[in-house]
Amino acid sequence: MRTVAxxxxxxxxxxxxxxxxxxxxxxxxxxxxxPTTAATTAPTAEPTQTGLDPNIxxxxxxxxxxxxxxxxxxxxxxxxxxxxxxxxVTVKNExxxxxxxxxxxxxxxxxxxxxxxxxxxxxxxxxxAAAGVLQDMNSYWGSFADASTFAPSVVHSVNGKVYTAQxxxxxxxxxxxxxxxxxxxxxxxxxxxxxxxxxxxxxxxxDGGLAIDGKPGVDGWWTGMPFFFGEGxxxxxxxxxxxxxxxxxxxxxxxxxxxxxxxVTWDQDTVFNKFLTGKFAFAVGGNWYAQTxxxxxxxxxxxxxxAGSAGSKVYLGGEGxxxxxxxxxxxxxxxxxQATWFSKAGQLLALKDVGNLPTRSDAASDPAISSSPVLSxxxxxxQTGVALPITPAENQAQTLMGxxxxxxxxxxxxxxQAAAELxxxxxxxxx
Amino acid sequence: MTPxxxxxxxxxxxxxARLALDRPGRRTASPLFAGPAVLYLLVFxxxxxxxxxxxxLSAVGIANLLRDxxxxxxxxxxxxxxxxxxxxxxxxxxxxxGTVLMLSVGIGLxxxxxxxSNSFWARLLTALMVFVWCLPPVVNGTLWKFLFSDxxxxxxxxxxxxxxxxxxxxxDPTLALWSVAFVTSWVTIPFVAIALKAGLLDIPREVIEAAxxxxxxxxxxxxxxxxxxxxxxxxxxxxxxxxYAFRSFDFVYVMTxxxxxxATTTIxxxxxxLSLRLFQFGEGAALGVTSIVLIGFLAALYVxxxxxxxxxx
Numbered sequence: 001m002r003t004v005a006x007x008x009x010x011x012x013x014x015x016x017x018x019x020x021x022x023x024x025x026x027x028x029x030x031x032x033x034x035p036t037t038a039a040t041t042a043p044t045a046e047p048t049q050t051g052l053d054p055n056i057x058x059x060x061x062x063x064x065x066x067x068x069x070x071x072x073x074x075x076x077x078x079x080x081x082x083x084x085x086x087x088x089v090t091v092k093n094e095x096x097x098x099x100x101x102x103x104x105x106x107x108x109x110x111x112x113x114x115x116x117x118x119x120x121x122x123x124x125x126x127x128x129a130a131a132g133v134l135q136d137m138n139s140y141w142g143s144f145a146d147a148s149t150f151a152p153s154v155v156h157s158v159n160g161k162v163y164t165a166q167x168x169x170x171x172x173x174x175x176x177x178x179x180x181x182x183x184x185x186x187x188x189x190x191x192x193x194x195x196x197x198x199x200x201x202x203x204x205x206x207d208g209g210l211a212i213d214g215k216p217g218v219d220g221w222w223t224g225m226p227f228f229f230g231e232g233x234x235x236x237x238x239x240x241x242x243x244x245x246x247x248x249x250x251x252x253x254x255x256x257x258x259x260x261x262x263x264v265t266w267d268q269d270t271v272f273n274k275f276l277t278g279k280f281a282f283a284v285g286g287n288w289y290a291q292t293x294x295x296x297x298x299x300x301x302x303x304x305x306x307a308g309s310a311g312s313k314v315y316l317g318g319e320g321x322x323x324x325x326x327x328x329x330x331x332x333x334x335x336x337x338q339a340t341w342f343s344k345a346g347q348l349l350a351l352k353d354v355g356n357l358p359t360r361s362d363a364a365s366d367p368a369i370s371s372s373p374v375l376s377x378x379x380x381x382x383q384t385g386v387a388l389p390i391t392p393a394e395n396q397a398q399t400l401m402g403x404x405x406x407x408x409x410x411x412x413x414x415x416x417q418a419a420a421e422l423x424x425x426x427x428x429x430x431x
Numbered sequence: 432m433t434p435x436x437x438x439x440x441x442x443x444x445x446x447x448a449r450l451a452l453d454r455p456g457r458r459t460a461s462p463l464f465a466g467p468a469v470l471y472l473l474v475f476x477x478x479x480x481x482x483x484x485x486x487x488l489s490a491v492g493i494a495n496l497l498r499d500x501x502x503x504x505x506x507x508x509x510x511x512x513x514x515x516x517x518x519x520x521x522x523x524x525x526x527x528x529g530t531v532l533m534l535s536v537g538i539g540l541x542x543x544x545x546x547x548s549n550s551f552w553a554r555l556l557t558a559l560m561v562f563v564w565c566l567p568p569v570v571n572g573t574l575w576k577f578l579f580s581d582x583x584x585x586x587x588x589x590x591x592x593x594x595x596x597x598x599x600x601x602x603d604p605t606l607a608l609w610s611v612a613f614v615t616s617w618v619t620i621p622f623v624a625i626a627l628k629a630g631l632l633d634i635p636r637e638v639i640e641a642a643x644x645x646x647x648x649x650x651x652x653x654x655x656x657x658x659x660x661x662x663x664x665x666x667x668x669x670x671x672x673x674x675y676a677f678r679s680f681d682f683v684y685v686m687t688x689x690x691x692x693x694a695t696t697t698i699x700x701x702x703x704x705l706s707l708r709l710f711q712f713g714e715g716a717a718l719g720v721t722s723i724v725l726i727g728f729l730a731a732l733y734v735x736x737x738x739x740x741x742x743x744x
Binding site for chain 1: 492494496497498580599602603687688689690693694704707708710
């Protein structure tokens with residue numbers, strides 16, 4: 001049965017091996033960093049605590065879905081960092097498209113195989129742990145001397161056992177074109193009301209309004225949920241009237257031309273590419289575009305997403321790193337994680353190469369963040385971030401919310417219909 | 432001497448072949464030759480199919496995918512029938528299949544008449560169509576996604592000829608399905624054209640000439656002579672187009688991801704979403720089994736139509 005499950009998933013992977021959705025829901029596949037004060041010396045590996053022979057000869061396989069040039073640079077740098085401590089270990093970094101990584105992990109586990117290390121969307125940790133795909137690293141984390149530098153919110157447990165931790169946090173904010181704002185006499189908005197007024201002004205002046213991801217599924221959920229959080233709603237979306245009101249407001253922005261109708265076909269990367277054309281005053285995008293933004297021919301900045309009375313809140317995304325359940329050498333896998341993604345040096349590499357925000361307190365205070373107007377804006381928003389949902393039911397709810405976000409923006413459903421459908425289906429899904 | 436018609440000559444060849452197969456010692460060899468193919472089918476088709484049916488009758492999620500599957504009978508099927516999303520996807524699929532069928536067979540038939548001759552332009556058109564047909568669906572889908580996009584070639588051409596606000600081909604929920612269906616048809620038309628061309632070439636020249644000598648125009652010959660003779664081939668081709676359109680997934684995935692909203696979510700895409708995005712494997716399998724039954728019915732129609740075509744010859 002397991003073999004057939006593996007075969008079925010394998011066939012499904014072949015069938016589904018089309019172009020993967022650009023980016024990831026937790027924000028990750030676009031070019032890199034370059035904070036203004038990047039470190040000029042190569043990072044030095046910190047000693048690991050595994051007691052392994054540093055001259056051990058072995059192969060270590062790492063599966064990930066990071067695909068941009070910046071991420072490739074990061075992965076190469078992390079590998080080089082690890083090889084400082086373990087020069088005879090060959091790290092094989094294997095790219096798997098974002099939407100195929102979880103199915104591939106499941107398929108390989110069916111035949112008791114899989115990577116030594118997985119870099120994955122950490123929101124799937126509960127599902128993957130339940131499926132027996134990941135190995136709990138409770139004992140390793142318990143004896144990890146630097147564990148206290150990680151905020152509890154980035155260390156994820158299932159049934160009391162640590163399965164993954166985030167090496168960095170990714171989140172979205174409101175990018176703005178300073179030149180357009182200056183031309184139209186606007187300051188970066190902080191509230192929804194200010195935002196709507198700003199959109200009205202820029203579009204009246206003939207400039208583009210807001211570029212935003214309106215695709216169905218996880219894309220729409222990731223981008224749309226902060227609009228509801230800002231009005232005091234949570235994942236249960238219990239106040240139907242408020243939900244309707246948020247939908248109606250965003251739909252009105254489409255009707256008034258503040259948001260292009262075609263945004264329902266845009267993913268995160270497309271949104272930011274549209275922003276880089278210089279035609280849009282605003283774009284909803286993540287910190288991982290910090291390096292991409294350096295290609296802009298205009299001045300830009302970032303502020304937290306404008307919100308209503310409840311204040312700005314966005315999901316804290318970013319990949320989680322974990323040990324595969326069927327690794328032949330869990331100690332070596334842990335040594336790899338400890339030397340790279342979970343180390344200060346490794347997290348500073350992610351900051352330098354991509355613009356990912358470190359989760360270690362000693363790395364998060366690096367001057368590269370505070371001296372960067374872009375990254376410091378995002379770092380501020382981390383303080384009010386919302387943890388990703390992790391249960392399978394919440395995964396189902398994500399898809400529903402994302403589909404309805406896209407349906408409302410496109411006009412397939414009215415705000416009232418979408419709110420009613422949420423009210424009808426969500427309680428059953430999340431019970 | 433009465434001239435032998437192509438059809439009666441074909442029947443003689445068939446009878447001769449059957450006699451050759453019935454020679455003593457001939458039959459014992461064939462099961463051995465079929466063995467590897469049968470084994471392949473058993474391992475890679477029959478066994479997974481049996482397990483798919485078992486999954487559809489069980490409660491299977493990500494937590495127990497690699498463990499035991501408790502049988503739940505027809506719960507997944509009844510849940511699917513009661514699910515608004517499944518019903519909506521079924522209606523979407525019907526509309527999609529109908530559009531692809533009409534466009535593919537209609538335009539394919541016209542194209543078949545155009546490429547029937549051996550002229551340079553006919554051969555060039557055939558080569559272009561084969562090229563389109565051979566392109567991977569991802570390439571075709573991505574190409575058309577760019578063409579349909581805001582600022583894409585189609586919108587730019589329409590604006591150049593005076594259309595101030597070109598349609599949102601993939602962003603408008605009422606247009607998106609037809610746009611994806613059009614692209615699917617665009618890929619299917621070459622297949623239909625080539626299949627129907629073969630049928631047209633099989634029509635005896637004397638029949639056409641006789642009609643022309645009686646004063647029939649090209650259009651009348653096509654309508655009253657060619658099409659009736661072509662009917663069995665048309666039916667076979669139409670069934671194949673319906674099967675292809677029904678299970679079409681790649682263009683929806685590449686171009687719209689089932690959106691905007693759920694406007695282009697067809698049954699195959701919904702099955703993918705349930706199984707590989709939501710990890711509701713039991714429900715996804717139930718949808719898959721339902722699709723297989725429907726396609727099996729269409730395949731039976733195809734076989735029946737194909738046999739009728741051969742018998743007519």
